[in-house]
Amino acid sequence: MDIRDAEYVVAVADHGSVTEAARALFIAQPSLSQAIRTLERDLGVELFDRGGRKLRITPAGMSFAHAARQVLADVERARAVVHDVAELRSGTLTIAVLNSLAADPLPRLIGRFHQQFPRVLLSTVSADVPDRVGRAVRSGECDLGLTELLVDNQGLEFRLVGEQEIVLALHADLAIELPDPVSVDLLADIPMIVEIGSRPRLPVNNIAVECAHRQSMWELVVQGAGATLLPRRVAEQELPGVVVRSLTPPEVRTIGLVHRPDPVPPAAAAFIAALDGDHGASESRKARPAGDSRASS
Known part of the structure; x- marks a missing residue:
């Protein structure tokens, strides 16, 4: 049995007619009849009583139709969840973050992303060294890693954020x-x-x-x-x-996002794309000149 079998039985049960069900499903009536009979043979029971002038569903057919409706509802909910994730109306994004980057630029990167996609839950994993960031991303523990650029990116793709x-x-x-x-x-x-x-x-x-x-x-x-x-x-x-x-x-250190070479999840792809509009991701795209200054709050 597959999803089509569930759809066929529910349609025939709802319409009380193979002809009407076939018309609603946009398939040929003989094809639908054959599919129902094949399913009955597989199950070893009759789902519909064809003896009278009108097609009637049997007790076994009613039980099957009830289960089929639950299956179809579950499939529809799964499709909706996938659609919401793809459209970034829900979902989770996990980022491994080098500790020294937690105060800057992480808050502004997350703030910009959250403004665009407020329903995506962001979760961060702290790392004391860049190697820990790389391991978390390569293992799949995290979707992205915010770290400084190393000579060896450890097989990961690197997307520039800026310089500090x-x-x-x-x-x-x-x-x-x-x-x-x-x-x-x-x-x-x-x-x-x-x-x-x-x-x-x-x-x-x-x-x-x-x-x-x-x-x-x-x-x-x-x-x-x-x-x-x-x-x-x-x-x-x-x-x-x-x-x-x-x-x-x-x-001066170069910082950026690392991710696995394979296609990234929709939320991770959106986070990377947000870098293009983040002109303040680091204190500047190049280091500021030397000089003494008094910090202000």
């Missing part, structure tokens, strides 16, 4: 004797505040505080407990009153 300039954020008292911009070599002597479990790319040896919470870490910088390395946008927008210094040589 990494800067030094610190209290004014700590910045008095530092040059502008700050040489990367000097970072080894500056008391630093780092996130627990993070792996700084630059030589950070003088760790003053390890902190588990990003907001607490930023507040410690504001209070003068030490300095930290952040994307320029985050430093300027989230740490009021601190000094922001560029580094020399400049520390």
Whole structure:
């Protein structure tokens, strides 16, 4: 039995006539009659009584028609769900996110997508290193990954989001004797505040505080407990009153979305397409010039 058999039996039961059912189904009457008889042979029961002047459904036929209606309703609901997902009226999108990108640009990327597709549920999975992002995407745990560009994309497709300039954020008292911009070599002597479990790319040896919470870490910088390395946008927008210094040589990282080479789900494809309209996905498409600035909230 297949879906067509269910449709045929329900149509004949509703119309009380093979001829009328065939007309409603837009098929030839002999073809419908043959299909019903073939189904009856397969089931070993008669679904319709053909002895009188009018076709009558048998008790077995009534039971079959009831089950067939449930099957057809389930199929229709499944089609509606698939249609809603394809049209992005529902569904889920899971993104693996490098921890250092959770404050920027993730919120703006998600905000832009949510404005267009508010009924799609977005779920994020945190990752402390780019390799963890890659593994989550390759395994199918996540549809997309937001990470920095590596020399080896690990067999994944990479879609550019933009570039981030990494800067030094610190209290004014700590910045008095530092040059502008700050040489990367000097970072080894500056008391630093780092996130627990993070792996700084630059030589950070003088760790003053390890902190588990990003907001607490930023507040410690504001209070003068030490300095930290952040994307320029985050430093300027989230740490009021601190000094922001560029580094020399400049520390710029390229960030983007990774996905498997095979066709991505509709929600993931829409998220990628939204990048074309996101002119502020990173602090700039190229790093900002060196210079000392006071961040504002």
